[in-house]
Amino acid sequence: MKLHHSPTSPYVRKVMVVLHETGQLDDVELVTTSGTPLDPADGFAAVNPLSKVPALVTEDGQAIYDSRIICRYLDARANAGLYGSDDTWRIQTLEATGEGMIDAALLMAYEWRLRPEEIRFEAWVEGQWNKVAQALDVIKRDYMDLMNAPLNAGQIAVACALGYLDLRNADRNWRAGRPGLAEWFEAFSAREPMLATVPG
Numbered sequence: 001m002k003l004h005h006s007p008t009s010p011y012v013r014k015v016m017v018v019l020h021e022t023g024q025l026d027d028v029e030l031v032t033t034s035g036t037p038l039d040p041a042d043g044f045a046a047v048n049p050l051s052k053v054p055a056l057v058t059e060d061g062q063a064i065y066d067s068r069i070i071c072r073y074l075d076a077r078a079n080a081g082l083y084g085s086d087d088t089w090r091i092q093t094l095e096a097t098g099e100g101m102i103d104a105a106l107l108m109a110y111e112w113r114l115r116p117e118e119i120r121f122e123a124w125v126e127g128q129w130n131k132v133a134q135a136l137d138v139i140k141r142d143y144m145d146l147m148n149a150p151l152n153a154g155q156i157a158v159a160c161a162l163g164y165l166d167l168r169n170a171d172r173n174w175r176a177g178r179p180g181l182a183e184w185f186e187a188f189s190a191r192e193p194m195l196a197t198v199p200g
């Protein structure tokens with residue numbers, strides 16, 4: 001398989017953590033593919049018409065995106081059980097919550113990096129951060145049982161989201177008022193798949 005990859009993408013990191021955790025790392029070749037809406041990677045739209053990483057090309061040439069579908073595919077391929085059974089809808093909602101935090105934080109980063117300074121929209125950036133903060137509080141209030149359960153796809157998505165907040169929004173200190181989540185993240189970050197995928 002080929003995985004279109006970028007070393008700082010938190011969406012790619014989710015897929016890489018799943019590859020590590022499920023013992024499938026040697027089954028993929030990584031293809032560095034970085035772009036933005038203003039400067040998409042050459043030719044990549046033939047694989048993913050949205051020109052976004054990650055995108056996986058399977059052994060039989062099928063393109064699979066986005067990160068959630070790739071994680072689901074890899075889970076099924078390894079029969080890893082990352083999506084649970086009785087609790088699958090809560091696990092998938094936790095996964096969507098982590099993914100949504102990444103979406104909001106990425107939109108904030110694009111606003112700073114890509115939008116010309118004179119047309120930046122501060123209230124809109126704060127609205128994105130508000131989504132992140134609300135998601136963190138819901139995880140803290142409603143999901144710590146799943147966060148502390150055997151490995152699941154929700155934990156991986158949240159961990160990659162928290163890692164991305166540390167990379168791009170360290171000044172906002174998401175840990176303040178959330179010591180349990182901070183402690184969880186410290187322990188989860190010590191897993192080999194997380195250490196091997198620190199963004200760089």
Ligand SMILES: N[C@@H](CCC(=O)N[C@@H](CS)C(=O)NCC(=O)O)C(=O)O
Pocket residue numbers: 006008009010011035036037038040050051052053054065066067068106
């Ligand atoms: N929902 C997608 C989002 C992927 C995404 O936005 N990736 C970013 C990199 S972090 C990207 O490739 N952006 C390029 C673009 O938007 O043109 C997923 O989960 O895979």
